[in-house]
Amino acid sequence: MAIKRRIGKVLSATNLKTIIVGVSWLQNDPVYLKARRRTSKFSVHDENNDANLDDRVLIEETKPKSKTKNWRLVEILEKSQSSVEDSNDQNLK
Numbered sequence: 001m002a003i004k005r006r007i008g009k010v011l012s013a014t015n016l017k018t019i020i021v022g023v024s025w026l027q028n029d030p031v032y033l034k035a036r037r038r039t040s041k042f043s044v045h046d047e048n049n050d051a052n053l054d055d056r057v058l059i060e061e062t063k064p065k066s067k068t069k070n071w072r073l074v075e076i077l078e079k080s081q082s083s084v085e086d087s088n089d090q091n092l093k
Helices: 081-092
Strands: 005-012 018-028 035-045 056-061 069-078
Touching: 005 035, 005 069, 018 056, 018 069, 035 056
Parallel strands: 035 069
Antiparallel strands: 005 018, 005 056, 018 035, 056 069
16 A cells, blocks of 8 residues: 655644644535535654644654554655744844
């Protein structure tokens, strides 16, 4: 079976080595015949605590790390503006 990969946005990065990633997808409404956007939340293992809030990340399915974590962070595709500004402020000090 192929390894599942998803691209999503970090919704929460407060826990150690764990981030919550939201993956958006479209669902067709049977009554109104319109597509509506839904979001699935995944608990993702972030070994080095690299990801910050609002980063776009690539995650892939892996063996379970805990009760709710069976995804891991592969790479950070795009850093959020707030995390880029924070790193610039730290470099200036």
